[in-house]
Amino acid sequence: MATLRTHLTIDRSADDVWSVVSDAGNISDWFPMIQSSSVDSGKRHCDLDGDIPLDEEIVTNDAEMRRFQYRIVGGGVPVSSHLGTVDVLDQGGSSLVIYSTEVTPDEVADTLGPAIEDGLRGLKTYCESQS
Numbered sequence: 001m002a003t004l005r006t007h008l009t010i011d012r013s014a015d016d017v018w019s020v021v022s023d024a025g026n027i028s029d030w031f032p033m034i035q036s037s038s039v040d041s042g043k044r045h046c047d048l049d050g051d052i053p054l055d056e057e058i059v060t061n062d063a064e065m066r067r068f069q070y071r072i073v074g075g076g077v078p079v080s081s082h083l084g085t086v087d088v089l090d091q092g093g094s095s096l097v098i099y100s101t102e103v104t105p106d107e108v109a110d111t112l113g114p115a116i117e118d119g120l121r122g123l124k125t126y127c128e129s130q131s
Contacts, residue, residue: 001081002109006117007098012127014090017097018066020127021086024058030126031119044070052076059083066090080104084116097123 010017020030025039027046037046039058046054055074060067066088072079082103089096099120103109 001102001104002106003100003102004109004113004116005098005100006113006120007096008120008124009091010095010097010124010127012095012130013093014066014088014095016130017095017123017127018063018088020123020130021066021068021088021097022061022063024061024068024070030122032122033115033118043073046075048076060085077108078105079108095127 020026024044025037027044028034028037033049034046035049037044039045042058044056044058046056048054053075054072054077056070057073058068058070060069062068068086070084072082072084082101085098085100087098087100089098097120099116101109101112101116103112
């Protein structure tokens with residue numbers, strides 16, 4: 001199992017950033033490679049660039065911990081197991097956001113790693129542009 005982790009600081013409060021991260025159906029607003037997204041009954045469906053479908057199960061959406069976790073469970077991304085975790089930590093007016101992923105097969109990490117980094121940069125741009 002490959003483990004990935006990236007992080008960055010966002011110049012917005014943890015509550016502001018959490019409100020974006022926890023709104024699972026609107027990930028397409030800030031994650032660059034996701035063209036559309038929706039949520040129904042604890043499942044998120046995304047359409048990626050190139051019309052690649054992605055089906056996810058929402059595992060955790062914990063406002064107290066500011067932790068969001070999901071599993072890829074279907075679609076066009078070839079994983080046998082996956083768990084993505086986004087943690088939003090209060091840094092006294094700004095936020096530290098940590099995006100971790102565990103995935104098999106290991107080779108998928110070569111694709112997911114850069115995509116996750118782009119997603120986190122997209123989150124930063126989106127959050128910092130909101131007034």
